[in-house]
Ligand SMILES: [Zn+2]
Ligand SMILES: [Zn+2]
């Protein structure tokens with residue numbers, strides 16, 4: 870098994886919760902298109918990175934850009950957009966993240 874990719878920003882535990890989103894369901898980190906680095910959320914990126922966030926273009930739906938903080942599985946964007954839970958470990962994902970889809974991915 871490969872090591873988990875680094876998750877940047879104010880992470881508060883090893884399931885990728887951060888100072889902004891800390892509920893039991895907040896276990897997904899996003900790899901940002903602009904800097905190829907994982908952050909727990911868009912606020913973490915805004916506060917930590919030195920540049921504006923870019924969204925993954927539509928043609929990048931096959932990129933593995935989501936990290937399950939529970940089991941380290943990396944989901945493709947296409948998988949994540951239709952998943953309510955991690956396909957490997959079954960950890961439930963926060964349905965509220967849907968409201969922020971446009972911050973991470975072109976829609
Ligand atoms: Zn970035
Ligand atoms: Zn955050």
Ligand SMILES: [Zn+2]
Pocket residue numbers: 937938939940941942955956957958959960
């Ligand atoms: Zn998982």
